[in-house]
Amino acid sequence: MSHVASASEPSPAPRPRGETIVAFENVWKRYAGKDVLAGVSLKIERGEVLCILGPSGTGKSVTLRHINGLTQPDDGDVRVFGESIVGLSEEALSPTRRRVAMLFQGGALFDSMNVEQNIAFPVVEHSERPPEEVAAIVAEKLTMVGLPGIQRKMPSELSGGMRKRVALARSIALEPEIILYDEPTTGLDPISSEKIAQLIVDLNVRLQTTSVVVTHDIVTARTVADRVAFLHQGRFQFVGAFDEAARGGPPILQDYFRAMGFPCGTGAFQAAPKGE
Amino acid sequence: MTQPQPSATAIFYRNLRWLKFVDRFGRKGSQTLEYLGGLSELLGQAVVGCFTRPMYPTEILNQMDEIGVKSVSITGITALFTGMVLALQTAYSLEAFGGKMFIGRVVSLSLVRELGPVLTALMVGGRVGSGITAELGSMTVTEQVDALRAMAISPVRRLVVPRLIATVLMMPVLTAIADLLGILGGMGIAILELQMTAQDYLTSIWQQLQISDIGSGLAKTFFFGLEIAAIGCYNGLQVQGGAASVGRATTRTVVFASICILVSDFFLTKLFLAL
Numbered sequence: 001m002s003h004v005a006s007a008s009e010p011s012p013a014p015r016p017r018g019e020t021i022v023a024f025e026n027v028w029k030r031y032a033g034k035d036v037l038a039g040v041s042l043k044i045e046r047g048e049v050l051c052i053l054g055p056s057g058t059g060k061s062v063t064l065r066h067i068n069g070l071t072q073p074d075d076g077d078v079r080v081f082g083e084s085i086v087g088l089s090e091e092a093l094s095p096t097r098r099r100v101a102m103l104f105q106g107g108a109l110f111d112s113m114n115v116e117q118n119i120a121f122p123v124v125e126h127s128e129r130p131p132e133e134v135a136a137i138v139a140e141k142l143t144m145v146g147l148p149g150i151q152r153k154m155p156s157e158l159s160g161g162m163r164k165r166v167a168l169a170r171s172i173a174l175e176p177e178i179i180l181y182d183e184p185t186t187g188l189d190p191i192s193s194e195k196i197a198q199l200i201v202d203l204n205v206r207l208q209t210t211s212v213v214v215t216h217d218i219v220t221a222r223t224v225a226d227r228v229a230f231l232h233q234g235r236f237q238f239v240g241a242f243d244e245a246a247r248g249g250p251p252i253l254q255d256y257f258r259a260m261g262f263p264c265g266t267g268a269f270q271a272a273p274k275g276e
Numbered sequence: 277m278t279q280p281q282p283s284a285t286a287i288f289y290r291n292l293r294w295l296k297f298v299d300r301f302g303r304k305g306s307q308t309l310e311y312l313g314g315l316s317e318l319l320g321q322a323v324v325g326c327f328t329r330p331m332y333p334t335e336i337l338n339q340m341d342e343i344g345v346k347s348v349s350i351t352g353i354t355a356l357f358t359g360m361v362l363a364l365q366t367a368y369s370l371e372a373f374g375g376k377m378f379i380g381r382v383v384s385l386s387l388v389r390e391l392g393p394v395l396t397a398l399m400v401g402g403r404v405g406s407g408i409t410a411e412l413g414s415m416t417v418t419e420q421v422d423a424l425r426a427m428a429i430s431p432v433r434r435l436v437v438p439r440l441i442a443t444v445l446m447m448p449v450l451t452a453i454a455d456l457l458g459i460l461g462g463m464g465i466a467i468l469e470l471q472m473t474a475q476d477y478l479t480s481i482w483q484q485l486q487i488s489d490i491g492s493g494l495a496k497t498f499f500f501g502l503e504i505a506a507i508g509c510y511n512g513l514q515v516q517g518g519a520a521s522v523g524r525a526t527t528r529t530v531v532f533a534s535i536c537i538l539v540s541d542f543f544l545t546k547l548f549l550a551l
Contacts, residue, residue: 068426090430097428108423111414122427125330174427 020082021046021178021210022067027076029062036062038234039076046177049204049211051225051242053218055256058231060214061105064180067212068100069093080178098126101171102180107163109155109170115142116151119170126174141169144206145199161192168199172207179203181213185220197223218260222246230256314514318436319506325430325437335438343404343439344446348453350403351396355454358391359383359461367470376470380480383462385489392455393493394541397500400443400450401533405508408439409529412512413522421513431513440505447501448494455493492548499544503536 022044029037036059044050052060065071066078069085077084080096088096109118119138123129129137135151142148145165155163164184171179181200185193197220204211204224213224221228221242228245230238230253238249245253246262282290366375366382412435415421424431459481466472511525511532 065422070422070425090425094428097426100426102423102426104419104423104426106418108419110420110423111418122429125427125429 019046020044021080022212023077023079024063024066025077025079027063027066027073027078029059029066029071029073031062035234037073040231040235042229042236042239044210044212046210047204047208048226049200049213049224051221051228052212052214052231053221053228053256054216054231056216059234060216060231061182063231064102064182064212064214067178067180068097068102070102098174099176100178100180101174101176103164103168103171103182103184105183105186107155107167109163109167111155113155114151115153115155115158115166118155118166119173122170123173137173138169141173142166144172144203145169146195159192161188161195164188164192164196165199168196168203172203172209175207176209178210178212181211181215183214183216185215185217190219193217193220194223196220200224216260218257218262232256315506315510318432318510318513319502321432322436322440322506322509325433326441330433332434332438335434336441339438339442340446342407343400343442344449347400347403347446347450351399351450351454352457354395354399355387355392355458356461358395359387359458359463360465362386362391362458363462363465364469367465376472377476377480379462379466379470379472380459380477381484384459384481384485387458387462388455388485388489388493390493390541390545392458393451393496393500394537396451396454397447397497397504397537397541398534400447401500401504401537402530404443405504405529405533406526408505408508409512409515409526410522412509413515413525416513416515417518417522436505436509436513439509440502443505444498444501447497447504451494451497455490492545495548496541496544499540500537503540504533507533507536 020043022042024040024042027037027040028035040063042063052063054060062071066073067080069078069088073086077086079085080100083096085093085096109115110121113121116135116138119141120134123134123137138151139148142150145168147162147165147169150158150162150166155166158166168184179200184196184200188196200211200213201224203209211224213220215221225242227240228238228242229236230245230249232252238245238253240249246257248254362383363379366379370376370378370382412421415435421431421435424434463474463477466477467474508529511529515521515525
């Protein structure tokens with residue numbers, strides 16, 4: 001997989017891979033009398049790209065929002081960087097949130113700011129860098145997402161795919177250790193989806209981040225995932241490599257793949273080799 | 277002959293209407309308490325945020341422009357015509373008693389003590405309160421507020437505090453301008469319609485109007501500003517769902533802010549009269 005754009009600065013120091021960076025321990029979450037998460041347990045390792053797959057409305061995004069404390073569980077524990085974040089105040093969550101970025105489904109760019117101000121926003125808020133340095137960071141991040149030179153554009157002037165890439169540039173502005181992607185390709189055409197998927201893999205390698213991608217799009221999962229976790233009826237019914245899932249996981253996963261037009265076990269649909 | 281005893285089922289159904297009423301009343305009461313609790317909590321956080329870092333001076337200035345400067349025309353026109361109507365009505369009511377000379381006093385006292393602050397607050401509540409709710413509501417449904425939280429930036433400090441400070445600071449300014457325009461409107465009618473001189477009109481105001489009248493009128497507006505900003509922000513941040521929810525929240529803000537202004541005006545008037 002080719003890099004979308006090349007960065008001029010040297011790669012960051014390697015981060016240790018393999019250790020558990022996020023852990024869900026018997027997490028329960030109830031909305032309107034329904035258990036959306038019913039005792040979810042999952043470990044996410046540093047450096048991997050984990051895809052949370054599942055039909056709409058099964059709690060994928062809710063699961064994702066537990067990782068940066070945007071949603072708190074009714075019961076159970078969520079540990080991020082080895083520390084429990086359950087029950088912490090917004091202020092106490094700040095240090096964790098600075099290390100965990102999130103790409104929202106619609107991009108969530110601030111309408112009143114242009115692209116440059118949007119990307120610079122977290123940098124200005126959390127550091128005392130001079131304006132020239134901030135401008136350089138913005139330019140670098142835009143280049144990384146393949147959109148150099150659009151600093152002056154307003155979000156309303158951007159296409160859906162561009163908005164997501166700008167939002168991604170904003171997410172990586174503070175050089176996070178974990179990036180959470182909430183339906184990154186939903187609503188995009190296949191070419192834009194492919195670009196975003198490639199970016200996820202690319203940034204994961206270049207920035208040495210851990211990525212958690214929520215999607216119901218099997219093509220995206222196939223492109224980006226080291227592992228997939230299939231969420232259904234409040235629990236992960238399958239956690240493993242994409243190939244394993246494609247060869248035939250539990251019946252419910254096979255049904256899901258079939259419904260999405262990719263029958264399991266036929267050999268017609270296997271994981272794309274990463275990094276190509 | 278004894279009447280047959282009604283069955284337990286009949287008693288249950290007879291009382292069902294009342295049970296439903298009590299249930300509905302209880303739910304409404306609980307929702308109202310929950311709303312007031314949330315509003316107070318937000319107001320408390322915002323007041324703390326007003327005195328602690330980080331501050332956003334540029335954002336406060338932007339909001340002062342948006343909330344204050346851009347409201348001058350609507351509050352000014354309202355006050356100008358209210359002053360004119362007051363002058364006409366006073367002349368009509370007092371003419372039989374030869375009370376034309378009191379027009380300046382009546383207009384100025386009514387405006388400075390009561391109508392100026394309240395009408396300005398109602399206008400600002402309609403324009404600014406609904407605007408704040410619509411803006412924050414849209415930000416909430418498009419996940420911009422969550423994006424702030426995810427970036428470890430407090431939405432209360434970044435969004436609520438600047439609007440609260442700007443509204444509280446600009447309300448007295450808008451009210452002072454409204455008072456002045458209302459008095460000038462009354463003077464215009466006094467001169468053109470009632471054949472008074474400007475000097476007579478202004479002298480009657482000068483003789484009657486006390487600093488305490490102006491002070492009590494302006495002091496109220498700090499509280500009105502606090503109410504408008506807090507209700508506008510809270511309703512905006514509480515929006516769930518889509519565009520329809522934003523519309524409903526905006527309406528709720530106008531209604532609730534208007535009621536709060538009128539109710540608190542009564543108690544503030546009692547308080548200032550007692551002081």
